[in-house]
Amino acid sequence: MREIAVVLFPGFELLDVFGPLEMFGINPEAFSITLVAETVGAVASNQGPKSWVETRLEDRDDYDMILVPGGRGTRTQVGNEPLLNWLKSASEKAEITTSVCTGAGLLAKAGLLDGRKATTNKISFDWVQSQSDQVHWVKEARWVEDGAFWTSSGVSAGIDMSLALIEHLVSEEVATQTALYSEYERHADAGWDPFAKIHGLV
């Protein structure tokens, strides 16, 4: 059983969070989910709907996996030192640290992707890239794995990365069953990325 800490902040992108949590959540025997934020209470997403958080960042930093979503809120959070410091200590203890979309900007700002390969949202690529010039930014990828750090492309790419993580951590069969259960046509190739070209990156 692996416990996933999902870092919420005002303006998080809904599907960045709940696409992956659907996939992990289909397998409660393998993954448990804890939403974490700076304070206990309701956290408003970029789209409006609020999530309820019961665990503060300062309460714990010992999780098996960390998931950092993107969304407009990342623009503010790159200046949030306590949050960046938490990401540093928590990712040191975690087996896997993941980001979806512009969540990679927070990992980059915390210095956690320095010397590593990573990817992010295609529309906000320049902004995320500007958070660290020590990262080998991959422009064309559905997701990028570099050791303990897995970063996905924009929004729905988090779903495919999560299925790849389930395959990596559990089994290919469970990943396939998870996609079938959720009636999701999975992209199992990390290099599949038509959006890089559409958005003018390659």
Add this chain to the structure above:
Amino acid sequence: MREIAVVLFPGFELLDVFGPLEMFGINPEAFSITLVAETVGAVASNQGPKSWVETRLEDRDDYDMILVPGGRGTRTQVGNEPLLNWLKSASEKAEITTSVCTGAGLLAKAGLLDGRKATTNKISFDWVQSQSDQVHWVKEARWVEDGAFWTSSGVSAGIDMSLALIEHLVSEEVATQTALYSEYERHADAGWDPFAKIHGLV
């Protein structure tokens, strides 16, 4: 501007709710989102994470669109008369009533799909079908439109139905841009459904 009421109950399926809300939420000039439930407060999803609801069912039933998700909670909610009655009155006032996954079971139990074509989750097809024998259940479909009632297949099918609704209510261009923004490879064909065969329905 259309206001969407999203009906939450304990045990709702995460992606049934937040896949569609990502797509509608990308277009705040066209859609606003209100989470509604029997009581104000935190509502736990089937996967654990909780959403925060500020509007009670009894507060209002005058929305432009209704979205009913599925999830294990539907098994209990088919016996919830106040909720079924709210669905009847709200759908009478709404321009569009939609369900994702086993949410169709609640619409069917409320009698709202009688005489109409509808679809639902492929794994729980028999259970949903048992809620009303007056519905023309379509076994093989990503989603089904019958006038004001749009019903989608399981979990991630709600994303494709939402993009089709955006196309129907706004424009094809906006639907395409929404999918590109969220880096989602859309299924624009309502008849696309490999899962019906995989799950033994056809």
